[in-house]
Amino acid sequence: MAISDTSSISGLNAATAASSGSNVSQADSEQRFLKLLVTQLNNQDPLNPMENAELTSQLAQMSTVSGIERLNTALSGLVNQTGANQVLQAASLIGYNVLSPGNALSTSEPKAGEEPAAVPFAVQLPATAGTVEVKIVNAAGNTVRTLSLGSMTEGVNAVTWDGKADDGTAAAPGTYSFTVSATNNGTPVEATSLVFSQVAAVKQGASGVTLELMSGQSIGLADVRMFL
Template identity: 55%
Template sequence: MAAVISISGEFLMSASAISSADGASAAGALSSKAVSSADGEQRFLKLLVTQLNNQDPLNPLDNAELTSQLAQMSTVSGIEKLNTAFQSLLAQSGSSQVLQSASLIGRAVLVPGNGLALEQGAAVPFAVELPQGADSVKVTVTDAAGNTVRSLDLGALPQGVKTLSWDGKSDGGVQLADGAYTVNVAAYSGDSRVTGIALTYAGVASVSQGGNGVALDLGAGRKAALSEVRLIL
């Protein structure tokens, strides 16, 4: 029976295609470890020549089978080169994104977060994002001790981002002291809870390339992905 070489990233040859001595040598050379494209091509050609030299004269390797094996070799080599080119393209794209994102340094962005900083009694802007429309949306502002100081009933809201502002006053109209506050969102569609996301503004201090893409340094140890930016001021 004619020997068959199968190709799937590595190259294997049936024991019947070669002598026992050659078979032991080939088995040692072709381990399960990945090989480079150039090394793989050389091993393939060496095995192919060995196969041709040791084939049964009465049942030689069919031309169609030989052509198929060469085509598989070409396909594997092409895929490896394509992967290399794709990885290079991704690296260049990442570098380009960092350069483009550098223009955000010094600007304010609207990103997921629930921390509000009240300073000198000035109004604090924030926003609410809904993945779907809701019949009832309520926003509460709590102080550092967890006490609710302001409640806002927004009624029904459609899907999307709704920009809002807190005047820094309590429900009783009293101006609250400067400091850190927290905003929370509760949204419902009928009896079902809707995941409302609080969005706050933060200044971009720097940008960097991370494992998940471009990351924005918002100061105070806070970071956000470029994909999380909803609005740029």
């Protein structure tokens, strides 16, 4: 809660400061314009005075500049408010597991007499694939398990690894990576690997709001496919 409160206050202060700066700039511009206009009127040629159309044109230009400055001020406030709302939304994900791009899987030592814990992950496809294969590789680069998943549809497809190697034994506890190969009638289909990781913290920086995961990875809100 402290993170979201601090970010909201900072956003409010920034919006106030931006508004004050814009007001000063606008007032200065109007004063300079009026001073130049009065000087121009005082020094015009009596035999060739400024025409009404020319005067109207100059006033319209000043009105346009003033309107643009007010629009910029309004947009600046809207951007600051949006940033604060994003922080609040992101903070609500702390403690949840989110599904985002990645390819790291972890297994733990099963209890005596029990099967290894299943490891969930997912594959995202831009189109239907007739054949999808996943290779799970250990830290030494050796393939531990090959999963032939058959066909998959467009979108996010849930996958589960039972924690076993190809020979049916439990894979050694540790961290693994996986690759996805997808084709449709012999044509490669670009696949995105997705993994679950718990959200540890939320950070707001110059590039926007990011989620800091327990895996050590930083992702944006747009990278989240699902949370549970």
